[in-house]
Amino acid sequence: MGILDAIQTGLSELLSHKLRSALTMLGVIFGVAAVIAMVSIGEGAKQEALEQIRQMGIDIVRVRRAATAGELVAKAQERSPFGLKYSDTDGLREVCQFAKGVIPIREVFSDVNVREKPVSVKIVGTIPGYEQATRSVIETGRFLIDRDVRDHVFVCVLGAAAKRDVFGFNDPIGKTMRIGRNVFRVVGVMKRKEVGSGSAFSAMKDLNSHVYIPITVSITDFKIHSVEAVPATAIAAEKLFRRMMVRQSRGDSPLSEVIVQVESDNATIPAASVIRSVLNRRHRGIRDYEIIIPAELLRQSWQTQRIFNIVMAAIASISLLVGGIGIMNIMLATVTQRTREIGIRRCVGATRWDIIRQFMLEALVITCFGGLIGIGLGIGGAKAISTYADWRTVVSMQAIVVSFGVSAFVGVIFGLYPAVRAALVDPIEALRYA
């Protein structure tokens, strides 16, 4: 029997039992669809993470100010009253000779008004090098330079959103803007920065609404550090009031964050332990800071993601397996039902191999058809997930080829036993079978 005849025979047999064929296919359809959807979600997450690395950089260690709680508050007040402070930068710079940059960041609280209306921008005091550490790019003009910091120059650099809010579509370079009581000259605008949604970078704020000023200016002319802006308790309010009255030394000025940039992401973990010991000594054992290693967070989230992907693919594969068992079940029932037909075919000259091939082909046609529909459904499912859950999904050719291959394989494996059973039917018995 020619292969085309055999396929045609298989097809006509399947078409003559449409409902049964469709139900048999269902298992394979859902199995393949699930595998494709799962793999696509995993692939999408991977792409997202890679994108974030490209945008953020993972060769940094971030030291963030943290609040102390409970009985530690009094102790902290005594031993390390200012928390993370400007002099920590110098301390870190001194010890961390390997660092490419130690960048202090001081977010301060101040009003920016455009035509009497407040604009939600964040005033950030920092130094040159910040833009490299955060992988930010200048769109026009320049970033802060050493002279701005050294000479307390009243210049500012705008994030993309801040520029839009304050100046609209006009070119702001060289123009001035009022921040609090002071007037600043705009020297640069940053390129817009997409912010990833991954957990590793959720700590990273939206940099687009930042307005960067020299850190020295943020210390001398903006007394209120943003963390203290809205005092939660009467004691905090009193503290804040007292702070505003006394002139603070520059070294004791609170910082929001210090970014330590190192050679590569591999160097972040040893760097973090050095930083931890330096700060532990400087803050006399008070943990009023937290150390964040984006590379490590990313690695962890990848690991979880990978395990998640494997588990999901395994579950999806199980449904493919169940689909295969369903096929075997139906094919076995079919063999019994078609005993007489097998006898007739054997009688007019079909060999055992002809019978095996016929039943195998029927199983294969079911699974391949189911596989194709499943691929369509899987791609659709992945698209639906991207649309409704806002997850990135990437349908890879590999996933399609593999799951189709697996479904064909399932057809062969689970079609084999029923086909052999069919071939072993004794033609004399089969012809007598009612």
Next chain:
Amino acid sequence: MALIEVRDLKKTYGIGSVDIPALRGVSFAIEPGEFVAIMGPSGSGKSTLMNILGCLDRPSGGKYLLDGADASRLSDPARAAVRNRKIGFVFQSFNLLPRASALKNTLLPMMYSFERKDVKLARQILSSIGLGDRLHHTPMQLSGGEQQRVAIARALVNDPPVIFGDEPTGNLDTATGVEIMSIFQRLNEQGKTIVIVTHEADIAAHARRVLRFRDGLLESDSQQ
């Protein structure tokens, strides 16, 4: 040379530890072009003989030569090829594929031979036995006589030298049975060797030679 030759043919069925002899040493020869009826009461061994002659079963002892070749020693695929090329079967219960048309049923043996499907030939054969206007009917849509004609067409399509009929009129009324027998007679006149198992004397009367069996032995062999 004889088309069919059996020598001391024996068949024993083992049921549990008891051996039941169905054929106890049968010898005869059938020449090309003969029309033979095999008769005998049930249990006489005629169905067993038919299965062996049709290469569906193997003898326990003795020899069966079909067209000069020893058919009792062939492998399973070789016997399938013999069934395909040298033998045409017509059964009491027609044994057609229920969902296939008359034409497709007729073409079935060709699907298992190495030649191309010859749809023209199949149409021609169906027309010659009066089914020219029933080509695309399924067995369900055909009468018993028509179904048996399709079975005859199927038996003829690979042009085998011998046609075996196992009670071919057993499920038909007398008039239709006579029609079917006249087709066999015509085929015989055209040169086909016909071997029919029956227990009806009227049907056996169409044959020119009758082999009578009793208790697994050939009782008589008469020309008529």
